[in-house]
Amino acid sequence: MSIHVTVxxxxxxxxxxxxxxxxQWLDIQGEHYLIDCGEGTQxxxxxxxxxxxxxxxxxxxxxxxxxxxxLPGLISSMHLMGRKEKLQIYGPEGLFPILDSIFHCSQTExxxxxxxxxxxxxxxxxxxxxxxxxxxxxxxxxxIPCSGFLFREKPKPRNLRPELMKxxxxxxxxxxxxxxxxxxxxxxxxxxxxxxxTLDPARSVSYAYCSDTxxxxxxxxxxxxxxxxxxxxxxxxxxxxxxxxxFHSTASQAASQAKLANVEKLYLGHFSSRxxxxxxxxxxxxxxxxxxxxxxxxxxxxxx
Amino acid sequence: MSIHVTVxxxxxxxxxxxxxxxxQWLDIQGEHYLIDCGEGTQxxxxxxxxxxxxxxxxxxxxxxxxxxxxLPGLISSMHLMGRKEKLQIYGPEGLFPILDSIFHCSQTExxxxxxxxxxxxxxxxxxxxxxxxxxxxxxxxxxIPCSGFLFREKPKPRNLRPELMKxxxxxxxxxxxxxxxxxxxxxxxxxxxxxxxTLDPARSVSYAYCSDTxxxxxxxxxxxxxxxxxxxxxxxxxxxxxxxxxFHSTASQAASQAKLANVEKLYLGHFSSRxxxxxxxxxxxxxxxxxxxxxxxxxxxxxx
Numbered sequence: 001m002s003i004h005v006t007v008x009x010x011x012x013x014x015x016x017x018x019x020x021x022x023x024q025w026l027d028i029q030g031e032h033y034l035i036d037c038g039e040g041t042q043x044x045x046x047x048x049x050x051x052x053x054x055x056x057x058x059x060x061x062x063x064x065x066x067x068x069x070x071l072p073g074l075i076s077s078m079h080l081m082g083r084k085e086k087l088q089i090y091g092p093e094g095l096f097p098i099l100d101s102i103f104h105c106s107q108t109e110x111x112x113x114x115x116x117x118x119x120x121x122x123x124x125x126x127x128x129x130x131x132x133x134x135x136x137x138x139x140x141x142x143x144i145p146c147s148g149f150l151f152r153e154k155p156k157p158r159n160l161r162p163e164l165m166k167x168x169x170x171x172x173x174x175x176x177x178x179x180x181x182x183x184x185x186x187x188x189x190x191x192x193x194x195x196x197x198t199l200d201p202a203r204s205v206s207y208a209y210c211s212d213t214x215x216x217x218x219x220x221x222x223x224x225x226x227x228x229x230x231x232x233x234x235x236x237x238x239x240x241x242x243x244x245x246x247f248h249s250t251a252s253q254a255a256s257q258a259k260l261a262n263v264e265k266l267y268l269g270h271f272s273s274r275x276x277x278x279x280x281x282x283x284x285x286x287x288x289x290x291x292x293x294x295x296x297x298x299x300x301x302x303x304x
Numbered sequence: 305m306s307i308h309v310t311v312x313x314x315x316x317x318x319x320x321x322x323x324x325x326x327x328q329w330l331d332i333q334g335e336h337y338l339i340d341c342g343e344g345t346q347x348x349x350x351x352x353x354x355x356x357x358x359x360x361x362x363x364x365x366x367x368x369x370x371x372x373x374x375l376p377g378l379i380s381s382m383h384l385m386g387r388k389e390k391l392q393i394y395g396p397e398g399l400f401p402i403l404d405s406i407f408h409c410s411q412t413e414x415x416x417x418x419x420x421x422x423x424x425x426x427x428x429x430x431x432x433x434x435x436x437x438x439x440x441x442x443x444x445x446x447x448i449p450c451s452g453f454l455f456r457e458k459p460k461p462r463n464l465r466p467e468l469m470k471x472x473x474x475x476x477x478x479x480x481x482x483x484x485x486x487x488x489x490x491x492x493x494x495x496x497x498x499x500x501x502t503l504d505p506a507r508s509v510s511y512a513y514c515s516d517t518x519x520x521x522x523x524x525x526x527x528x529x530x531x532x533x534x535x536x537x538x539x540x541x542x543x544x545x546x547x548x549x550x551f552h553s554t555a556s557q558a559a560s561q562a563k564l565a566n567v568e569k570l571y572l573g574h575f576s577s578r579x580x581x582x583x584x585x586x587x588x589x590x591x592x593x594x595x596x597x598x599x600x601x602x603x604x605x606x607x608x
Binding site: 013014015016017039040042043046047063064065066069070072073076077080081094095097098101102104105106107143144 | 317318319320321343344346347350351367368369370373374376377380381384385398399401402405406408409410411447448
């Protein structure tokens with residue numbers, strides 16, 4: 001499995017002429033998801049030629065405006081363009097009454113069903129499960145209830161060792177269970193350990209989105225060994241006090257999280273509008289976790 | 305008095321890559337006002353180098369998203385940028401609970417006072433009065449409660465006729481009242497009509513904003529003889545049925561309103577996203593009311 005990510009916005013707080021507020025488009029082998037939806041997200045979709053009609057679900061991390069003020073407009077446009085398929089929205093408590101009151105005031109009866117899922121931002125659990133992958137909430141440490149999201153490919157079957165299949169004369173019908181991790185009992189009654197019969201499967205792909213948050217070690221077990229981590233790095237290191245006050249992270253704090261979690265690749269975003277040039281943030285992070293890249297609006301990457 | 309208008313957006317319904325939803329910035333001799341605030345308005349302000357901190361009041365015509373989805377973000381940005389001065393917002397019932405719930409959910413305590421004025425969209429009355437001008441509501445005919453806005457310079461004093469001041473020996477102290485339209489009683493007790501003593505003042509400047517609306521003759525007395533009228537022309541003439549269904553206007557309907565109201569100049573906007581090129585709309589309107597111009601995002605004009 002691979003996840004193709006398009007960054008629609010990676011700014012924080014106020015929009016600037018050079019950076020839109022938070023939003024990311026995920027293409028998971030032809031299924032499309034949105035994480036966060038700051039003001040102007042639908043215009044970014046037009047700009048990057050991504051069709052909103054394809055979206056299956058939208059995940060909103062928290063209710064600061066730079067993460068959801070584009071949502072009412074996006075939903076309205078889907079309605080005006082004739083969408084019929086239901087749309088799932090995952091977000092914190094409080095989001096859905098706002099959406100309802102907005103559509104009530106405009107006397108808009110949506111042509112499609114909005115399926116609301118209130119995210120409990122204080123625990124980590126499976127929000128969405130498909131045959132290929134699952135989406136797990138990541139409780140973040142911010143000024144208001146906030147959740148990150150882990151997109152994780154389901155574990156692949158273990159690889160059978162052909163020479164041992166032959167040696168123990170393992171029948172075809174028994175092999176599926178061995179691939180799933182079971183031991184094998186031969187016709188003579190001998191139990192052969194699964195670890196002897198199989199090799200580890202190819203690792204599963206996972207993508208963790210952690211914005212907005214102060215650095216928090218309690219999430220390390222959730223994002224451990226992720227293929228890619230997107231972590232906020234709102235400030236350069238010298239503004240560590242400001243980061244602490246506002247429950248955000250500096251470049252080095254984000255990199256330390258990546259190192260602790262032993263992820264493969266780190267992407268940084270959610271930059272303060274005070275930084276037009278974010279090279280210092282990248283450099284400070286790379287000193288701790290070398291495999292780091294800053295993103296920008298329109299930046300794309302593959303998690304695979 | 306003159307009113308300098310900057311069109312920030314003149315699209316309808318869904319944003320496009322070539323047109324933002326409705327918003328206009330008015331500079332009335334150094335006082336700044338906003339009419340409508342579609343999504344992305346704050347980005348347009350940045351683009352056209354207009355400082356949101358200068359705004360004294362915002363007028364919202366109605367609660368379709370393309371006229372107010374940019375308002376929460378604009379207010380948030382003012383807050384984040386440290387605004388202290390109160391901000392007046394005029395809008396239909398329903399707007400203010402939405403704003404309150406949005407700021408409640410984000411636990412945002414605004415650093416400045418939002419002064420709400422609920423507009424009764426079914427009558428025409430003075431919403432705001434300053435020493436120089438007043439803003440009057442214009443009840444529009446739309447699918448949901450909707451109000452236009454007339455910015456009208458206060459009547460100027462009448463012009464005294466010097467030769468008659470001398471002839472009737474009018475003392476200086478009496479002249480102010482004559483300028484205001486009063487008659488004059490001479491020392492001999494003779495009453496001289498004001499119309500004999502004065503000439504009409506220079507006409508007062510007025511700007512009428514009428515979007516969104518079906519053509520409606522009942523507003524003609526309110527916008528009569530306006531210096532400039534901005535009227536929606538969502539559709540070309542061939543879509544008159546669609547205009548009727550959606551309570552919008554065609555090019556010719558907008559032009560007919562301008563002609564009936566005997567305005568000096570007509571500006572057209574709120575174009576459907578189906579029209580990238582709006583020349584046909586302008587041509588159709590000009591056939592009825594020649595002094596017509598289409599607007600576009602970034603278009604500016606002076607009402608004087």
